[in-house]
Amino acid sequence: MNVRLRILGSGLSAPGLPDIDALAAVLAGGELGDEKPGSSSISLLSPRERRRCPETVRLSMAAAEQACSAAGIDPAQPDAVFTSGMGDLAISDYMCRTLAETPELLSPMRFHNSVHNAAAGYWSIGAGARGDVTALSGASDSLVTGLIEAASRVAADRRPVLLVVYDTVADGPMRAVWSPRHPFACAFVLGVADDAEAAIELHAQEGLRQDDCPPLPAALAERSADNPAARALHLLALSLGRGHGPLRLAARQGPGLRIEPAA
Amino acid sequence: MKDLHIAAMTLTCAAGSGLDALRASLRNGESGLRRNDYPNCELDTWIGRVEGVENVTLEGDLARFQCRNNQLAALALDQDGFRAQAAALLERHRPERIACVVGTSTAGISSTEQAFRELDEAGEFRPEHVMPWVHTPHTSAAYVAAALGLEGPVQTVSTACSSSAKVFATAARLIESGWADAAVVGGVDSLCLSVLYGFHSLELVSSDPCRPFDRDRRGLNLGEAAGFAIVEPRPQASLGRLLGWGETSDAHHMASPHPEGAGAIAAMRLALERAGLAPDQVGYVNCHGTATPMNDRIETAALRTVFEDPPPASSTKAWTGHTLGAAGITETVFSLLSLGDGFLPASLNCQDPEPDAADFILREGRRQKVDAVMSNSFGFGGSNCTLIMGAA
Numbered sequence: 001m002n003v004r005l006r007i008l009g010s011g012l013s014a015p016g017l018p019d020i021d022a023l024a025a026v027l028a029g030g031e032l033g034d035e036k037p038g039s040s041s042i043s044l045l046s047p048r049e050r051r052r053c054p055e056t057v058r059l060s061m062a063a064a065e066q067a068c069s070a071a072g073i074d075p076a077q078p079d080a081v082f083t084s085g086m087g088d089l090a091i092s093d094y095m096c097r098t099l100a101e102t103p104e105l106l107s108p109m110r111f112h113n114s115v116h117n118a119a120a121g122y123w124s125i126g127a128g129a130r131g132d133v134t135a136l137s138g139a140s141d142s143l144v145t146g147l148i149e150a151a152s153r154v155a156a157d158r159r160p161v162l163l164v165v166y167d168t169v170a171d172g173p174m175r176a177v178w179s180p181r182h183p184f185a186c187a188f189v190l191g192v193a194d195d196a197e198a199a200i201e202l203h204a205q206e207g208l209r210q211d212d213c214p215p216l217p218a219a220l221a222e223r224s225a226d227n228p229a230a231r232a233l234h235l236l237a238l239s240l241g242r243g244h245g246p247l248r249l250a251a252r253q254g255p256g257l258r259i260e261p262a263a
Numbered sequence: 264m265k266d267l268h269i270a271a272m273t274l275t276c277a278a279g280s281g282l283d284a285l286r287a288s289l290r291n292g293e294s295g296l297r298r299n300d301y302p303n304c305e306l307d308t309w310i311g312r313v314e315g316v317e318n319v320t321l322e323g324d325l326a327r328f329q330c331r332n333n334q335l336a337a338l339a340l341d342q343d344g345f346r347a348q349a350a351a352l353l354e355r356h357r358p359e360r361i362a363c364v365v366g367t368s369t370a371g372i373s374s375t376e377q378a379f380r381e382l383d384e385a386g387e388f389r390p391e392h393v394m395p396w397v398h399t400p401h402t403s404a405a406y407v408a409a410a411l412g413l414e415g416p417v418q419t420v421s422t423a424c425s426s427s428a429k430v431f432a433t434a435a436r437l438i439e440s441g442w443a444d445a446a447v448v449g450g451v452d453s454l455c456l457s458v459l460y461g462f463h464s465l466e467l468v469s470s471d472p473c474r475p476f477d478r479d480r481r482g483l484n485l486g487e488a489a490g491f492a493i494v495e496p497r498p499q500a501s502l503g504r505l506l507g508w509g510e511t512s513d514a515h516h517m518a519s520p521h522p523e524g525a526g527a528i529a530a531m532r533l534a535l536e537r538a539g540l541a542p543d544q545v546g547y548v549n550c551h552g553t554a555t556p557m558n559d560r561i562e563t564a565a566l567r568t569v570f571e572d573p574p575p576a577s578s579t580k581a582w583t584g585h586t587l588g589a590a591g592i593t594e595t596v597f598s599l600l601s602l603g604d605g606f607l608p609a610s611l612n613c614q615d616p617e618p619d620a621a622d623f624i625l626r627e628g629r630r631q632k633v634d635a636v637m638s639n640s641f642g643f644g645g646s647n648c649t650l651i652m653g654a655a
Contacts, residue, residue, distance in 0.1 A: 173378065
């Protein structure tokens with residue numbers, strides 16, 4: 001199984017990496033900064049909504065909005081795939097603590113924000129996207145899961161798809177099962193590849209259980225090893241013409257992906 | 264689009280384990296709802312709890328998946344010869360070519376709740392609760408793929424109450440685009456404090472057995488269920504064809520449906536368009552029908568907009584409770600049963616129907632052969648999915 005795709009635009013939201021330009025600077029030899037991913041770059045939510053919405057929403061939406069802007073596509077248009085291993089860990093922590101102590105006091109807003117498709121739902125509301133906006137999980141395989149889902153949609157529907165990959169950090173006992181120390185979100189608008197254009201090719205690779213990608217600068221390699229979503233840094237580097245293929249992205253179950261620039 | 268069939272299916276919910284038990288419950292009007300007896304929950308409500316889930320042990324390599332959600336999934340896989348059907352599927356296709364797509368909203372959260380109730384003195388999980396394959400939304404598809412030996416793409420869909428309807432669309436796309444030759448799809452949601460107290464906090468839980476489409480309905484009851492189906496282009500036997508699907512978003516509010524049902528209307532229309540059917544070719548609709556005042560009113564209006572004259576329709580949630588992430592598979596199985604058996608289930612507990620729905624909501628089960636059925640699933644985040652199935 002292999003499929004050609006075009007990356008029409010991409011976006012990024014992580015500490016020190018508030019956008020694609022910041023990534024390009026680090027790939028060119030610059031230092032990784034320490035600024036927080038800025039919610040000020042989200043225009044699709046009002047300032048009040050930005051303050052009230054969960055962290056996963058702010059993080060993912062910033063990346064998604066950048067990707068649409070870079071692709072020159074109206075955010076309301078593409079179907080979207082949100083993929084995350086753990087969803088909103090801060091809300092899970094709140095829910096489980098409250099249920100253990102004072103269940104009758106559970107906040108209705110936090111409850112409806114606890115669904116795994118909260119980031120997808122807020123995106124749909126903010127962007128006015130009335131097509132399909134779905135939410136997946138593949139645990140630590142979520143990047144590969146999302147890429148396969150997005151690729152199958154581009155092939156089946158022959159129109160661009162927004163793929164948003166994100167995972168945050170456990171700040172509490174969930175650290176025992178989820179170790180990342182840095183949140184990460186990125187987004188791609190993926191489209192049909194015409195023959196003449198620069199494209200990437202995805203190959204399903206059975207039994208691929210170990211990543212094998214060209215090296216990144218140390219600070220980025222550390223992020224990529226820290227958070228399973230941040231393995232997408234390899235694909236972002238490739239799309240910036242900074243990396244060379246192929247990338248081999250492993251999965252614990254199901255096929256991994258070999259990704260290379262299309263010849 | 265490839266001609267896709269449902270080659271096998273099974274369902275376990277409060278109304279019964281396995282298709283024969285469910286057929287009997289539907290015909291005899293025997294609800295699976297009971298007064299709330301879920302541990303650590305004091306709420307005055309009724310629930311659709313499946314008997315014996317707590318007694319299931321996942322053995323060997325599967326022990327890493329031990330949680331109520333996967334125990335319920337294991338119970339369901341044991342019914343209707345589904346494991347044998349999956350084994351036969353593995354004879355027809357290489358394991359790498361069989362996708363596994365499972366919908367859930369609760370996943371392993373009841374185990375996460377327990378881990379937080381039993382933190383050690385340092386505020387950390389006790390060793391027995393450090394279960395990375397359980398404390399993730401993906402536990403559901405990961406477990407099913409491991410239990411059945413499926414090695415194609417594995418994906419958990421988690422879009423609240425539309426989750427396990429969307430798995431059929433996902434499977435169809437994976438097959439259509441060449442990532443898989445067939446798929447095991449399904450949905451699993453289990454009772455937990457998060458949803459019991461969560462829906463209570465939104466004032467959507469009824470203290471009586473729920474009454475979908477009744478003008479005096481007071482809200483929903485929560486339930487749990489697990490169901491599975493095999494989606495395959497050229498099966499040896501077929502229970503029905505997947506004709507169409509529509510997936511849309513309300514783009515309106517996280518927890519309230521669009522006031523005019525715009526997303527629901529669009530989902531039904533997209534499904535009809537994909538199926539190549541006119542509205543009057545649909546013979547039965549299994550509604551989302553949660554029995555909340557708002558859902559049933561808006562769904563009624565949406566049905567009136569899509570169908571000039573809506574076909575016989577019912578909500579089966581008074582049998583099962585609202586099984587959330589498993590509602591899609593639960594009601595798809597009920598829809599396929601009505602297609603195969605020529606028996607349309609009643610909207611149980613609807614005594615005095617909402618006036619606008621009185622002419623099409625079934626108050627009694629009806630023997631009637633139909634050629635195409637529709638199932639609606641709408642969820643938080645404004646996520647809507649409509650499926651249409653046709654005779655084999």
